[in-house]
Amino acid sequence: MTRVLVLGANGKIARRATQIYLDSTNDSLRLFLRRPERLQDIDNRLVEVVGGDTTDTEKLVASMKDVDTVYANLAGGNIEDQAKSVVEAMHSAGVKRLIWISTLGIYDEVPGKFGEWNNSTLGSYITTYAAAAKVIEDSDLEYTIVRPAWLTDKDEVDYETTQKGEAFKGTEVSRKSVAQLVVDITQAPDKFNRESVGVDKPGTDGDKPAWY
Numbered sequence: 001m002t003r004v005l006v007l008g009a010n011g012k013i014a015r016r017a018t019q020i021y022l023d024s025t026n027d028s029l030r031l032f033l034r035r036p037e038r039l040q041d042i043d044n045r046l047v048e049v050v051g052g053d054t055t056d057t058e059k060l061v062a063s064m065k066d067v068d069t070v071y072a073n074l075a076g077g078n079i080e081d082q083a084k085s086v087v088e089a090m091h092s093a094g095v096k097r098l099i100w101i102s103t104l105g106i107y108d109e110v111p112g113k114f115g116e117w118n119n120s121t122l123g124s125y126i127t128t129y130a131a132a133a134k135v136i137e138d139s140d141l142e143y144t145i146v147r148p149a150w151l152t153d154k155d156e157v158d159y160e161t162t163q164k165g166e167a168f169k170g171t172e173v174s175r176k177s178v179a180q181l182v183v184d185i186t187q188a189p190d191k192f193n194r195e196s197v198g199v200d201k202p203g204t205d206g207d208k209p210a211w212y
Contacts (some may be wrong), residue, residue: 002027002186005064005095007054007072007086009033013101013151014073016179022046027186032063052081060089063192069186071165081156087139088195097142098136098191099182104198106130108169114206133196144185149173150209162198169210170200177201 004021004033006014009031021027028046036051052059054074064070070090074082083100090098101145104110105126110118119126136143150172162169178199185191203208 064093
C-alpha cells in the first residue's frame with residue numbers, strides 16, 4: 001500500500017484522481033487543502049483530510065509524515081513560492097517522490113499556430129508555471145512534471161505523452177486522463193522518474209482547442 005499526499009485536493013484533476021485511487025487501488029490518501037470542509041463528501045477509511053496552506057512549510061512537513069508520494073495539483077500566482085515550500089518540506093520530511101501538475105508551453109515546446117495561440121492566451125501564466133517547474137527540476141527529488149494540454153471534462157481515458165525537448169502534440173486532453181496518469185505513476189514509481197511529460201489526446205491537433 002502506497003501512502004499519497006495530495007496537495008490542492010479540491011482541484012478538478014485531483015478530485016478525479018482521488019476517485020480512481022479509491023476505486024482501483026488500496027493506497028491511503030492524505031488530502032491537503034486550504035478549506036477542508038470542501039471535501040466533507042468523501043467518507044472512506046483510506047482517506048484523511050488535512051487543512052492548510054502549501055506556503056506553510058512546517059504544516060507541509062507535518063502532513064508528509066509516513067508519506068511515500070506527494071502529488072501536487074496546485075495553482076495561483078504564487079505557484080513558484082508554493083514549489084519552493086513543497087521542495088523544502090519534502091527534503092525536511094525525507095520524502096523523495098513528487099508528481100507535479102504544470103501546464104503546456106513552459107519550455108516553448110508548443111509548435112505552430114497553436115503555440116502562438118497558447119502563448120497569447122495564457123500569457124504570464126506560462127512564465128509563472130515555468131519558474132515553478134524550474135524549482136522542481138533544480139531539486140534532487142524524484143519528480144515527474146506533467147504538462148497537460150487544454151483540459152476537458154470528457155469521461156474518457158485517452159492520452160499520449162511527449163518528453164521535454166520534443167514538440168508538444170494535440171490541443172486537448174481530459175482531466176480523467178491526466179488523473180489516470182497520476183495514479184499510474186504512483187503505482188510504478190520509476191515511471192517518468194525525473195522527467196517532464198506533455199499529455200494530450202491523440203488526434204486533437206489544430207490551431208486551438210476544438211471548442212474555441
